[in-house]
Amino acid sequence: MMTPQEAATLQSIGRSLVRTFAAIVFETFLLALYSVSVVKACSILLRKGRTRVSLINLAIVIVLYLLAVSLFIIDIINYVAEVTTSFIHHPDVPIAQSFASARDSIFRLAAVIDALYAYMTILGDAVIVWRVYAFWGQGKRRWVLIIPWTILLGSLVTSALLTYCVAKLGTEIVDGAFKNPAFCRNIQTSSMAAATTLAATTLIGITTWEYRRNIKPRLGRSGRATRVEKILILLIESGFLYFLFFLAQVIGNTPRVSAAVQERADLTFSYLVFSYCSSVIVGMYPTLIIVLANSRRAVLDDAFSTSMSTWRATAPAAETLTSGWGSSQGRSTKVANEIELPTHTPTHDRDEPKAMLPF
Numbered sequence: 215m216m217t218p219q220e221a222a223t224l225q226s227i228g229r230s231l232v233r234t235f236a237a238i239v240f241e242t243f244l245l246a247l248y249s250v251s252v253v254k255a256c257s258i259l260l261r262k263g264r265t266r267v268s269l270i271n272l273a274i275v276i277v278l279y280l281l282a283v284s285l286f287i288i289d290i291i292n293y294v295a296e297v298t299t300s301f302i303h304h305p306d307v308p309i310a311q312s313f314a315s316a317r318d319s320i321f322r323l324a325a326v327i328d329a330l331y332a333y334m335t336i337l338g339d340a341v342i343v344w345r346v347y348a349f350w351g352q353g354k355r356r357w358v359l360i361i362p363w364t365i366l367l368g369s370l371v372t373s374a375l376l377t378y379c380v381a382k383l384g385t386e387i388v389d390g391a392f393k394n395p396a397f398c399r400n401i402q403t404s405s406m407a408a409a410t411t412l413a414a415t416t417l418i419g420i421t422t423w424e425y426r427r428n429i430k431p432r433l434g435r436s437g438r439a440t441r442v443e444k445i446l447i448l449l450i451e452s453g454f455l456y457f458l459f460f461l462a463q464v465i466g467n468t469p470r471v472s473a474a475v476q477e478r479a480d481l482t483f484s485y486l487v488f489s490y491c492s493s494v495i496v497g498m499y500p501t502l503i504i505v506l507a508n509s510r511r512a513v514l515d516d517a518f519s520t521s522m523s524t525w526r527a528t529a530p531a532a533e534t535l536t537s538g539w540g541s542s543q544g545r546s547t548k549v550a551n552e553i554e555l556p557t558h559t560p561t562h563d564r565d566e567p568k569a570m571l572p573f
Contacts, residue, residue, distance in 0.1 A: 223310040227300055233483050234293050237490035244494040245286055251498055252279045255505045262508060271504050274337050278497040281334050285327055285493040292320045325380045327493075328403070332373035334496045335407040335460075339366050341500035342414045342456075345449065345507060349421045362413040369406035376403060402467065408460035415453030422446040445506070456499050463492065 252275055259272045299316035300309065307315075343362045350359055422443065430440060465471050466485055475481045 220309060223313065227309070227313050229479075231293075231297065233486050234296070236483070237487045238289055238293060240487050241286060241289065241490045241494060244491050244498070245282065248279070248282060248494050248498045248501070251501050251505060252276075255501050255508075258505060258508050268508070271341075271508065274341060275501050275504060278334060278337050278500060281330055282493050282497040285330055288323060288327055289490060292323060296320060329373070329376050329380045331493055331496065332369075332376055332403040334493060335403060336366070336369050336373060338496050338500040339369060339407055339410040339414075341503055342411060342453065345503060346414045346417050348507075350417055358417065362410055362417070365406060365410045365413060369403065369410060372403050372406055402464065404460045404463040404467070408457055408464055411453060411457040411460060415450055415457060418446060418449050418453065422450060448506075449503075452499065452502075459492075459495060462488070 255275045256272060259268045259275070262268045296313075296316045299319065300313045303312070339362075343359075343366055346362060347359060350356060425443060425446065430443065466475065466488075475485050
């Protein structure tokens with residue numbers, strides 16, 4: 215007859231397996247959606263030709279997807295290992311001891327998962343910073359890009375340290391965490407990703423505000439949002455949600471919050487699902503940004519430059535040369551014969567240039 219202690223252990227194992235299985239189901243669903251976006255991104259990039267930017271974007275999309283699939287496979291391997299080690303491989307060993315051994319091996323693989331995940335966030339952040347460069351990469355204000363690039367460099371250094379900890383100190387992992395040295399124990403890659411996303415989203419927010427103040431009134435669209443404005447707002451809103459995604463990880467990894475989550479079964483399950491799906495989200499968001507930026511009807515760079523040309527052409531000559539966007543924002547201003555002048559000022563959605571039609 216089973217002792218109360220064995221019954222409690224078996225019940226704990228059952229809850230763990232059910233929660234993990236449900237988390238993998240959610241991850242599988244998201245991975246299917248992610249696969250569709252990857253196919254879409256690859257088809258768009260391949261149609262654009264073998265330019266350097268297209269090839270780099272294609273490589274990032276493929277690498278992110280391969281990393282996400284690798285982490286998904288590791289999750290399945292861990293689940294199978296937890297079942298087989300607990301119930302099959304050691305029939306003569308007490309079930310509590312078998313389960314502890316299974317969790318031990320899974321925790322060691324968790325460090326590898328964290329390292330791969332860290333490099334995924336770097337690639338994703340690089341895509342986000344690249345989008346910011348499209349708006350801030352010209353003129354005297356380029357120095358502002360030092361902020362997101364510096365944080366991105368910090369993410370790379372942090373990931374390199376985490377890789378060292380996994381490679382050299384993998385045997386010293388206890389309960390899924392490094393115990394020594396201190397810098398291995400306190401590495402937090404999600405905080406760097408959150409900082410990069412916040413900096414990039416803030417810069418895009420500034421761009422949107424300046425667009426509304428300086429360019430939109432010249433287009434005669436003071437009321438309704440232009441296509442470019444809708445794209446910028448979409449980048450801001452999605453970027454803010456992406457920032458909250460990383461912020462939730464940072465908060466969830468703090469000892470006090472982690473202990474509070476583990477005290478409640480519903481919060482434990484929710485955070486487990488969130489953790490399993492995080493790698494797919496980190497790969498999917500940058501892929502969707504690449505799709506938006508490279509779609510035939512959503513070329514952000516062309517749309518934004520077209521709007522600026524329209525604003526310069528409709529603004530008074532003196533204002534164009536002495537104030538306005540070109541001088542007050544530190545961007546270089548072309549002479550009149552170098553600007554492609556539109557034939558008329560667009561006043562309706564259907565009158566906007568083709569590059570402004572993302573949807």
